[in-house]
Amino acid sequence: MPIYLTTPIYYVNDKPHIGHAYTSLATDVLARWHRLAGREVYFLTGTDEHGQKVEKAAQDAGEDPKAFTDRVSQAFRDLTVTMGFSNDGFIRTTEKRHYEACQALWIRLQERGHIYLGAYEGWYAVRDEAFYGTDELTERDGVKYAPSGAPVEWVREPSYFFKLSEWGDKLLEFYESNPDFIAPPSRRNEVISFVKSGLSDLSISRTSFKWGVPVPGDDAHVMYVWLDALTNYITALGYPNEKAELWRFWPADVHVVGKDILRFHAIYWPAFLMAADLLPPARVFAHGWWTNEGQKISKSLGNVIDPVALVEEFGLDPIRYFLMREVPFGQDGDFSRTALGHRLNGELADVLGNLANRTLSLIQRNCEGKLPSLPPVRDMDTTLLVPLDALVASVGKLLESQEYHLALEEVFRQVRSANGYITVQAPWALKKTDPTRMTEVLRHLHTALRAYATVLQPFMPTTMGALLDQLGVPAGARDLASLATPLPDGIDLPPPSPLFRKIEVVG
RNA sequence: GGCGGCGUAGCUCAGCUGGUUAGAGCACGGCACUCAUAAUGCCGGGGUCAGCGGUUCAAGUCCGCUCGCCGCUACCA
Numbered sequence: 001m002p003i004y005l006t007t008p009i010y011y012v013n014d015k016p017h018i019g020h021a022y023t024s025l026a027t028d029v030l031a032r033w034h035r036l037a038g039r040e041v042y043f044l045t046g047t048d049e050h051g052q053k054v055e056k057a058a059q060d061a062g063e064d065p066k067a068f069t070d071r072v073s074q075a076f077r078d079l080t081v082t083m084g085f086s087n088d089g090f091i092r093t094t095e096k097r098h099y100e101a102c103q104a105l106w107i108r109l110q111e112r113g114h115i116y117l118g119a120y121e122g123w124y125a126v127r128d129e130a131f132y133g134t135d136e137l138t139e140r141d142g143v144k145y146a147p148s149g150a151p152v153e154w155v156r157e158p159s160y161f162f163k164l165s166e167w168g169d170k171l172l173e174f175y176e177s178n179p180d181f182i183a184p185p186s187r188r189n190e191v192i193s194f195v196k197s198g199l200s201d202l203s204i205s206r207t208s209f210k211w212g213v214p215v216p217g218d219d220a221h222v223m224y225v226w227l228d229a230l231t232n233y234i235t236a237l238g239y240p241n242e243k244a245e246l247w248r249f250w251p252a253d254v255h256v257v258g259k260d261i262l263r264f265h266a267i268y269w270p271a272f273l274m275a276a277d278l279l280p281p282a283r284v285f286a287h288g289w290w291t292n293e294g295q296k297i298s299k300s301l302g303n304v305i306d307p308v309a310l311v312e313e314f315g316l317d318p319i320r321y322f323l324m325r326e327v328p329f330g331q332d333g334d335f336s337r338t339a340l341g342h343r344l345n346g347e348l349a350d351v352l353g354n355l356a357n358r359t360l361s362l363i364q365r366n367c368e369g370k371l372p373s374l375p376p377v378r379d380m381d382t383t384l385l386v387p388l389d390a391l392v393a394s395v396g397k398l399l400e401s402q403e404y405h406l407a408l409e410e411v412f413r414q415v416r417s418a419n420g421y422i423t424v425q426a427p428w429a430l431k432k433t434d435p436t437r438m439t440e441v442l443r444h445l446h447t448a449l450r451a452y453a454t455v456l457q458p459f460m461p462t463t464m465g466a467l468l469d470q471l472g473v474p475a476g477a478r479d480l481a482s483l484a485t486p487l488p489d490g491i492d493l494p495p496p497s498p499l500f501r502k503i504e505v506v507g
Numbered sequence: 508g509g510c511g512g513c514g515u516a517g518c519u520c521a522g523c524u525g526g527u528u529a530g531a532g533c534a535c536g537g538c539a540c541u542c543a544u545a546a547u548g549c550c551g552g553g554g555u556c557a558g559c560g561g562u563u564c565a566a567g568u569c570c571g572c573u574c575g576c577c578g579c580u581a582c583c584a
Contacts, residue, residue, distance in 0.1 A: 011584050051584065120582085130583065164581095186512065190579045193510055203582060225584065263581065328520090332577095339519090342533065349544060358543035365542085409532085416532095419547060428542035498544050 002040045004249035005031050008257050008265075009048040009093060009232050012072040013057050016079045018290050018297075018335065019258060021307035022323055026287060026404065027256045028085045029324060032458035033399050035086075036479045042249045044236045045080065046091035047073040048229045050222075055211035065211050069094055082308050084316055084461055091236045093213075093228060102213040102223055102231045104240035105276055109162065110216075114275040120159035120203045125150035160205040160221060167271040168199045174270060174280065182266050183285045183402065184330035187259065191266045202226075202268065230269045234278070252281035254402070262286040285402050288332035305335060314503065317460035318344045324404040324459055341505030349500040352415050352452070355422070359445045360470055360496035362427055367439060371472060373489040375440035384421040384444055387414050388451050392480050395455050408459065411452055418448050446471060451483055463499050470496050 007024045010016070024045055031043035049069040058068035073092055080087055091098065109115050122131040127150035137144045137152060144152050175181055175192055182188035205221035206212070212222030231239075233252055238244020251273075257265050262284065270280035292303045310319050322343045327333025363369065377385055391414060398407040422445060430438035453467040457478065468478055472493045477485065 013584075048584075053584065122582090133581090186578075189511060194579070194581075197510090197580075200581075224582080226582080229584085259578090261584085263579095267581090326519090345544095346533070350546065354544055354546055356543095358547080360543095362542055413531090420549090422542080423540075423548040426540085426542080431542090496543095500544080502544070 002249045003034045004252045005043045006233055006252055006255050007045040008261060009046040009229060010076050011048045012069050013053045015075050018305035018307050021079060021083050023256055023258060024085050025083060025320055025323055026329060029404060029458045030399060031086055036457060038479060038481060042246060043087045044089045044091060045087045046232060047076050049073060049092055049094045050212040050228055051225050052209040055209050066094060082311055089236050091232050093232055098232060098235045099213050101235035101239045102228055103216045105231055107216050108276045112275060114163050115160050118159060118161045119156050121156035123152040124155035125152045157207050159203045160215060161201040162204045164199045164202040164271055168195055170274060171195050171267060171271060180283055187262055187286045195267060226264050226268055251279040255281050255284045257284060257286055259286040259288060287329055291334045293336045294334055317463040318348060321348060321460055325408045328405050329402045338505055341503050345502045345505060347412060349502045351412060353498060353500040355415055355419050356449055356467055357496055357498055359442060359449060363442050363493060364495055366431055369493050371446060371487060371489060371491045371493055372439035372443040374486050375443055381444050384418055384448055388448055391451055391455060411455060415452055454478060454483055467499055470494060
């Protein structure tokens with residue numbers, strides 16, 4: 001079963017911030033997990049490069065839009081490297097293949113009668129180049145003003161429309177028969193109540209700017225952003241060529257998105273697809289926002305979090321761990337140095353790092369650095385080993401529903417209990433009283449550590465790679481299935497070294 | 508305004524279809540241990556489960572009201 005996972009395509013009028021990194025990270029963890037489970041995965045991310053804002057930003061920069069987007073989208077490609085993302089593809093909406101896909105989809109929708117030419121009208125502020133709703137306006141001396149203070153006028157421009165109004169009932173049926181389509185459930189309820197309140201047709205073209213995909217057969221129009229942007233998910237798989245090699249990945253298993261763009265993914269997108277007789281995605285997950293030290297993040301406050309700076313200061317894996325562990329996926333969360341410090345010092349270094357280090361040091365010193373033989377399992381070992389058998393299944397199940405924080409909690413519950421096991425068994429004391437038993441205990445701990453490191457790889461690829469090195473696990477034996485095959489007795493283990501560096505915590 | 512959600516230990520939160528002395532992690536206190544990244548393990552203190560009133564043999568868990576907080580309420584991506 002091929003697995004297709006996507007991030008949104010990121011709009012290039014802005015440089016990457018913590019939100020972009022977070023969305024892609026969550027997707028990356030899923031992608032890595034499925035690969036470890038032996039599934040074939042296609043993980044897509046990319047950039048959204050059309051629209052009036054980009055056109056204008058390029059103009060202001062004195063650049064051609066294409067040159068401008070080439071430059072800005074590079075920052076997003078760089079981010080995938082900085083954050084260790086394992087994306088298989090990176091799509092840009094300015095690519096030729098994307099124009100072809102968009103136009104093919106348009107024609108298909110048009111042929112099936114889902115598109116008509118009408119007029120888009122509303123209160124328009126020339127200065128802002130934006131439309132406003134009546135309830136947003138204020139009136140002084142008979143003139144209406146936008147919230148920005150710009151005067152507005154009633155404008156009417158020709159526009160193609162998608163007959164979204166006809167899809168309400170079909171969408172509701174779809175949500176009903178696919179209860180997992182929208183997550184988390186609170187968002188699902190919001191979407192359903194929105195659809196129940198009635199849908200209007202959707203304007204899907206503009207004549208007021210040029211920087212977009214031309215509407216087939218009517219060059220005066222370019223496609224409006226969402227039809228263009230959403231289509232990226234099928235462009236990347238070869239659409240309209242449904243015989244393309246990658247097309248077997250459709251429909252997507254999970255579109256990971258921020259909560260601000262849920263509606264487009266949960267309403268417009270399945271409607272477009274169903275109208276085109278294509279399968280809708282299996283799931284859309286809307287995650288929350290980060291605050292910075294309790295404060296809402298905004299450019300005007302100047303407290304935007306730069307993921308590159310974070311990684312430089314704290315290291316990649318601690319950041320990846322923190323983002324996935326600190327907050328239930330779907331909820332808003334707060335990024336603070338104190339909280340990061342507690343996770344890094346109190347969980348990664350003290351609980352996991354220290355267990356690995358104390359175990360491997362004992363093996364190094366007392367077993368000549370060789371892996372002790374696979375021992376019998378005694379009653380007193382079951383507290384350590386029995387939960388281990390269920391670890392892969394329980395982590396897998398939790399990731400299936402994107403409950404990353406619970407998956408990590410489950411692993412760390414076991415790591416904590418392994419610390420209890422080593423203290424009770426006290427292999428350092430057995431060294432004098434029962435050396436054989438000492439080797440048994442150490443081998444069991446090695447087995448446990450191997451399992452922890454293996455399942456944690458998607459979250460902390462580099463550090464867990466280093467731990468697997470220290471555990472002597474060869475590169476080809478690091479997937480989930482390999483856990484069933486014990487390592488050969490007596491292999492040489494390298495001298496251990498600490499995996500996590502602690503940081504100063506204030507508060 | 509309408510629809511929906513939340514308010515449980517100092518902090519962050521679990522508590523499914525109501526049922527023995529309400530749980531976890533962190534923080535805090537004591538003890539133990541000393542293999543290890545001055546770590547780890549054990550024990551413990553602490554909550555009128557927002558408030559009021561109902562239903563019930565029994566309510567944090569259902570119903571009503573009050574107070575407080577939050578989300579959604581379409582075409583900026």
